[in-house]
Amino acid sequence: MRLFVFFPTVGRIVLLYKNLFSRQIYHNPLSSPCPPSEGDKGGGRGTCLWLRLSMIVCVSFLICIGCHKAQQNISTQEAIKAQYVGRETCKPCHENIYAQYTGSDHDLAMDFATDATALGDFNNASFNHLGITSKFYKRDGRYFVFTEGEGGAFQEFAIAYTFGVRPLQQYLVEFPKGRLQTLPLCWDTRPKEQGGQRWFHIYGNERIPPDDMLYWTKISQNWNYMCAECHSTNLKKNYDVASGRYNTTWSEIDVSCEACHGPGSRHVEWAEAEANGKDTQGYTDMGLSIRLKNDEDEEVTWIFDKKLATYKPSAPRRRHKEVEMCARCHSRRGVISEDYVHGKPLLDTHYPHVLEENLYYPDGQIRDEVYEYGSFLQSKMYQSGIVCTDCHDPHTTRRRKEGNELCYSCHQPEKYGSHEHHFHKLDSAGSQCVECHMPARTYMVVDPRRDHSFRVPRPDLSKKLGVPNACNDCHADKSTAWAAEHFAKWYGQPKSGMHYGEIFRDASRCTPGTDADLVHLVEDNQQSSMVRATAILQLRNYPNESSLKTLGKMLQDSNPLIRSAAVASLDVLPPKDRVHFLLPVLQDSVRLVRTLAARSIAAVPSDVLSNEAWQQSEVAIKEYEETQLLNADYPATLINLGNLYLERGEFDRAAATYKKAIEIEPAFVPGYINLADVCRLQNRDEEGRVILQNALEIAPESAPAHHAMGLLMIRAGNHKSALHHLRKAALLAPENAQYHYVYGIALNSLEMSGQAISVLKRALTRNPYDRDLLVSLATIHRDRGEFEKALRYAVGLCKNYPDNKNYQQLEQQLRALAARQGDKPGGKN
Incomplete structure (x- = not known):
């Protein structure tokens, strides 16, 4: 997983806000706790689901039944009053549920x-x-x-x-x-x-x-x-x-x-008052912190769609709070506040990841250990109003039915269980719904997890995008072309139009023209919020008038996941240009959205802001700082804090924070790079050199460390050493266009233009639309008098970026030079 975005012009590592929150690690509850005595169930057991660098473990939902109707939304004031009372307090009224829960994965979580x-x-x-x-x-x-x-x-x-x-x-x-x-x-x-x-x-x-x-x-x-x-x-x-x-x-x-239902003291008070015949008018939702079974659900009817032979709930947005409550743990996310209030928006305390590269495949299939939420939000099931507990019993943590019988609860078995639907032998693996629509990937060596996007297999996308598909998961000895041919034979060709996976693939390559497809995705309310938020983040690769207009509109969207993505994408603008977009967002009701805006505005010079705006930003920046300090035990968080202090001119504080990151984890290279950059800004490059040398001794194969050292050596005038480190960085990270660009420019500046062209051309094969590579190849060839060759790259720039006047001028200049050279005897090169 990529932990950072690297900007070689300053040599500083900038950690993405969300990646800072993507880790979750094992943590000590009580100091030297004693085991309980025999029979004392003061705690449960546990299962740890953890991954290479990021791990977020799961917690589901326990749904209180047998309670009477009440109003729906609990106030924050009541939630604050409520205290945790423990499961034994719940048992007398909920004995059946207590029995179901005992021995469940939740009960045995630790x-x-x-x-x-x-x-x-x-x-x-x-x-x-x-x-x-x-x-x-x-x-x-x-x-x-x-x-x-x-x-x-x-x-x-x-x-x-x-x-x-x-x-x-x-x-x-x-x-x-x-x-x-x-x-x-x-x-x-x-x-x-x-x-x-x-x-x-x-x-x-x-x-x-x-x-x-x-x-x-x-x-x-x-x-x-x-x-x-x-x-x-x-x-x-x-x-x-x-x-x-x-x-x-x-x-x-x-x-x-209470992990799912919230602190229960108010509910206990309500139950006692109800039993004693006292007035319970003052208790919203029976005193529950979050009511997971509510009046809205009881009004839902299940409608049979004859065309699809499927039952759907009449309310597409039913029990949204339940899904977000489950997502608190059943998602790839990080924590930004420990002040979780049941029923409040998930993004008030957590930062869920969208369909990022290396976490998901381009088409949204699970790749890394991402749990269920990000997949489920992509699904038609979620869009139709299906929620977690329709399929899973929250107390036993088991599926409500086994095998296809669970799917047949909504999908008519006469259609979906027939050979005409799945084209496999009955009772074979291919006849099982989950094998085609919920393919599994195995994590932690022995733990298979199923993709919850409930997608139709698309072997044709495997050919285009190099992604897996359910057909070849079983038929591994066959080609994707074979699978696509059979799929088309049985079900016909997929619908016309690009799948969002194709758009995301093109956007990751900065393919010209993809911004229009991204804008269409973003503004399509029929798309899931997870897909739209991902498209918004991809728009940062296309900072133009159309994309900025769309990002501005998305700051007003009702979904905080959309708003937070829009705020993050506006970082492509120079700090001063962000202000009019983000100042109103400092008042957003959701913590993640306003703290992201605060972090972006922190880079804006104070003299650009009015006194009132400055005061607002300072309050929000303080809140952002608190979100970081919550996870100051992790070095990536300290990098974020150090970057904040550095941008505000607090050099000593930034340096101390980077040093703390190194102290916590000596193998964490970004700490060294950013600390060396503080030295650069204070004209203390010799100290920076020692710091980077320490980084290279610890991580000799670190491309960012070699790149930073190469830049430092250029500033020091040690060209031989600079080229060594820049070359090493390019070799260690062949996919990084910026490393090759800087290495190529360094070679050219030392009058090694032929070698520079070779380096830049190799990088261009991997990054055919990279502007820096195209411009540098055009200008280097021009300076060598190779105008026809230079013109080819300029034409490519104008074709890819037709609205850029600088590229048009470069092309015109080269056409004139090539024509003049061609008029001379032997002038063609």
């Missing part, structure tokens, strides 16, 4: 390590992974592992907690200052006949050395940061920046009733 909860083989078992042998055993009723620890030293670790239960279980180890780290050694809880009942390493056959950021004792595997929020109830990370200590707390160790 627990103290005991004989009842630890499922792995701790009977003096050994496990060898790439030459590293670990041993698992018990002593005095406690669980231990002897394995490689910090710095590669072998030592004994006591296991404090279990984390998860199906299809694997992970284990948490306590470290100083209240942090919990996740062992990379997991227990496969599947039956032995399915390949389970064994120890395995979370990275499969990949060796993660002790100095790697992904090593299990590092921040990337810290429970407090990565996983904690979604595996316990009412969890507060409580990280203290000054001391570097976690004082993490929870109300219940696992995902209990």
Whole structure:
């Protein structure tokens, strides 16, 4: 995954706001907690779902039933008053639900390590992974592992907690200052006949050395940061920046009733008042923080569409709050505030990722571990009003029905279960709805997750975009052309027009003309918000009058996901030009939208703003800073904070923040690059050189570090060393057009124009529409007197960017020069 956008002109790493929030790690709830006594269910157990650099774990929804009708929306004031009371308080009135919940994935989300909860083989078992042998055993009723620890030293670790239960279980180890780290050694809880009942390493056959950021004792595997929020109830990370200590707390160790229904004290008061015949008029929604089964649902009717042979709910937007509540954990997202209020917009406290490259395939299929929300929002199911609990029982965390029977609840089996629909043998894999419409990808070695976009297979897109398709997932021995041919034979050709995946692919390549397709996507209200938000972010590659007009309109959209994407895209404008767009957004009701706007305006010189506007921006910037400090245990967040201070001229504060990022994670190269850039701005390049040299000693294959060093060497006049580092950066990151452009320009400035042309042409094959590459090739050939060759690149520029007057002038100049040269004897080159 790309963690940053690199701007080589200043040598600074700029981390994307959303990527800062995309991590979630294991985190220590209580300092040295004691296991519960036998039979004491003070907490649940747990499952850790974590990924290479980003992990966000899942929590679903518990839906209260058996309650009477009431009003719908709880006020924020009531939500603040409500306190967490624990599941045992809920049990007397909800015994059936309590029984269903017991033993569910939510109930088993995390627990103290005991004989009842630890499922792995701790009977003096050994496990060898790439030459590293670990041993698992018990002593005095406690669980231990002897394995490689910090710095590669072998030592004994006591296991404090279990984390998860199906299809694997992970284990948490306590470290100083209240942090919990996740062992990379997991227990496969599947039956032995399915390949389970064994120890395995979370990275499969990949060796993660002790100095790697992904090593299990590092921040990337810290429970407090990565996983904690979604595996316990009412969890507060409580990280203290000054001391570097976690004082993490929870109300219940696992995902209990109030994780989904919110703090229950007001509901308990209502129930007691109701039972005693007292007046309950003052309790909105029976005192519930969020009412997940409400009057709107009870008014919904299921309408049968004869043409589609499918039942649909009459209300397309029913229970939107439920979907967002589930998305709090069932999404690839980050946290911007711990002040979560059930029923408030998700983006008030979280930042969900859109269909970004390397997270999703261009057509929106899942790629990295992204969970369900981003996929589900793309689906026609969501657009039609289907919600999570239509298919999943929130208390047992199981599907409501098994196999095709679940789909047949809405889709008529006579049509969709017939051979004429799926063209496969009955009871074969190809006749199962999910195999075609919810293909799975496996994460964490043994955990298959299904794509929730419920898409129709498109093998034709596999040919165009290089994306997977459900047909070839099963028929791996066949070509995509074979699959596309059979699909067309059975179902006809796909609908005419470009799929949004084709548009996103073209936009990622900066293909000229794609801005019109993007604008059409953005303004098409029939498209899902996830697709529209992705298109908005892609528009930043096309900063023209039409795209800016569209972005301005999207700042007024009712959906905060759309508004936040528009704010982020307006960063392409110079700071002064952002002001009139973003000043009104500082008053947005949703935290993510207004803090993104504040961060963008922070780069605007104060003399550009009126006194009132300056005061508004300062309040919002302070709120943005608070969102960052929440995750100041992660170095990427500190980079964001340091960049904020740097743009505001607070050099010492910026430098201290970058140093803190390096202290937390010495292998985090952006910290070194940005710290060196502070030195550059203060004319202390020799100190910057030492800093970058340290980065290269730690990460000798870091393209950004080599690039930054190359720029520094140019400033120092050490051309030989500069070319070495710039060349190394280009070789290490062949897809990065900017690195090649800078290397080519450096070669040309040192009168090595032939080599410069070779470098730039190679880069152009990967980036055929890159303006910098085309302009530099045109001008270098011109300066060499090769006017015909230069003209070819100028013609390409004008063809791709017909509205650019500078390119038109360049073409005219070269045509005149080529004509004049052609008139001379032997003038053609």
